[in-house]
Amino acid sequence: xxxxxxxxxxxxxxxxxxxxxxxxxxxxxxxxxxxxxxxxxxxxxxxxxxxxxxxxxxxxxxxxxxxxxxxxxxxxxxxxxxxxxxxxxxxxxxxxxxxxxxxxxxxxxxxxxxxxxxxxxxxxxxxxxxxxxxxxxxxxxxxxxxxxxxxxxxxxxxxxxxxxxxxxxxxxxxxxxxxxxxxxxxxxxxxxxxxxxxxxxxxxxxxxxxxxxxxxxxxxxxxxxxxxxxxxxxxxxxxxxxxxxxxxxxxxxxxxxxxxxxxxxxxxxxxxxxxxxxxxxxxxxxxxxxxxxxxxxxxxxxxxxxxxxxxxxxxxxxxxx
Numbered sequence: 161x162x163x164x165x166x167x168x169x170x171x172x173x174x175x176x177x178x179x180x181x182x183x184x185x186x187x188x189x190x191x192x193x194x195x196x197x198x199x200x201x202x203x204x205x206x207x208x209x210x211x212x213x214x215x216x217x218x219x220x221x222x223x224x225x226x227x228x229x230x231x232x233x234x235x236x237x238x239x240x241x242x243x244x245x246x247x248x249x250x251x252x253x254x255x256x257x258x259x260x261x262x263x264x265x266x267x268x269x270x271x272x273x274x275x276x277x278x279x280x281x282x283x284x285x286x287x288x289x290x291x292x293x294x295x296x297x298x299x300x301x302x303x304x305x306x307x308x309x310x311x312x313x314x315x316x317x318x319x320x321x322x323x324x325x326x327x328x329x330x331x332x333x334x335x336x337x338x339x340x341x342x343x344x345x346x347x348x349x350x351x352x353x354x355x356x357x358x359x360x361x362x363x364x365x366x367x368x369x370x371x372x373x374x375x376x377x378x379x380x381x382x383x384x385x386x387x388x389x390x391x392x393x394x395x396x397x398x399x400x401x402x403x404x405x406x407x408x409x410x411x412x413x414x415x416x417x418x419x420x421x422x423x424x425x426x427x428x429x430x431x432x433x434x435x436x437x438x439x440x441x442x443x444x445x446x447x448x449x450x451x452x453x454x455x456x457x458x459x460x461x462x463x464x465x466x467x468x469x470x471x472x473x474x475x476x477x478x479x480x481x
Contacts, residue, residue: 161216163425163458171383171414172218174206175479176234177226178419182255183291184279186317186346186355188226190291200419203237205439207244209417212447214246216455218415220383221250222275226419229258239269249383253277253315257294259301263308273311273382276302279318281329289323302339312339313382313399317346318358327363328370334396342386342399345406347427360402367398374398385411409461415454418479423454427479428462 161169178195180188201209210221221241228234234252241250251273252266259276266274278298280286286295305312314333318324327343334341346357368374377388377397385408386399400406416424421436433454438446 161218161452161455163455165410165458165460167411167413167458168217169413169415169455169458170218171220171222172210172213173222173224173414173416174210175224175226175417175419176201176203176206176228176237177231179230180225180227180255181230181257181292182227182294184277184289186319195420199436201417201421201436201439203233203240205421205436206237207240208439208442208444209421209435209447209451210241210247211244212444213451214244216448216451218451219246219248221247222383223250223252225253227255227258228252229254229262235262235265235269235271238266238271242270249273251275251311251382255290256298256301257292260297260304263301263304267308267310271310273313274305275313275315276305277315277317278302278330279316280323280326281333282323282326285323285326302333303337306337306339311381312337314339314341316341316343318343318363319346320356320358322355324358327367331367331398334391334398335394338395340381340386340388340397340399342401344401345404347403357404359405360400361405364400383413403462407461412458415451415458416479423450424479425454425458426462429459431457 163169177200183190223238238250238252241247249272252271253275256276256278279289283293283295287293302312316330318327331341333339343360343363345360346355371391373392374389377390381388384401386401389398391398421439422432422434424432433450435447435450438450
């Protein structure tokens with residue numbers, strides 16, 4: 161289905177929980193109250209929304225959280241979404257801590273790809289950023305996921321004064337492993353407003369100095385706005401997602417749903433429609449109408465570069481990454 165600006169909306173990011181087993185400050189700092197479980201959509205309800213979304217042409221799905229693997233049955237939900245006629249792709253974003261123990265089930269569910277959030281390879285800094293010493297588990301999971309032949313992307317958010325110098329070690333993961341290392345500019349949402357991110361323009365400049373043979377990779381690696389590059393001698397690739405310094409709103413193809421059923425067409429704004437009542441009333445027509453209204457109400461662009469224009473005040477974990 162096309163929105164009012166003739167963008168084909170075919171990608172749906174679905175948060176299945178606000179729980180997480182890490183405490184990254186820009187996403188889920190300590191002290192955030194958890195949502196009561198009765199307000200969170202059940203799996204059958206999520207499947208109902210997906211079924212109606214497919215009828216509108218939305219055929220690609222990303223399962224997020226919180227941390228989706230802390231919710232029992234995540235892999236089975238992915239399997240069931242994959243089985244909906246018309247669904248072309250289901251992927252997931254995870255912090256990787258629980259990934260090893262769920263890989264068999266995810267592969268059996270025929271997951272199409274896994275994004276792993278990882279902001280440093282320094283154990284002490286990892287503990288400082290996340291609140292836990294789990295880096296070894298994440299690194300093991302990355303290698304195992306690659307060994308399974310999965311499409312693996314490592315997502316990194318650089319913050320000035322925290323991990324801005326860690327990009328070389330992170331990027332070097334793509335030298336020996338066939339995966340994509342992607343640097344995502346910090347979005348000024350929730351605690352992200354209090355931190356200063358690193359411009360991907362600045363980052364690419366220093367990367368180009370270190371790797372003079374770097375060149376654009378025009379192959380399609382996913383559904384999102386990342387611009388990819390190949391570095392001579394690397395098995396994997398570099399990706400840059402530049403929401404602030406490389407605005408990609410003209411090609412934005414997604415809507416989002418929080419774990420409580422709030423539909424969002426843009427992370428910048430608090431405007432949204434809750435679909436939970438329609439789902440629990442099993443009102444298929446109303447579900448479709450809410451989805452259509454969300455798509456048609458998608459704004460032309462965000463204004464993350466102007467803090468006063470941002471009306472979304474929830475933490476990222478409450479929205480879904």
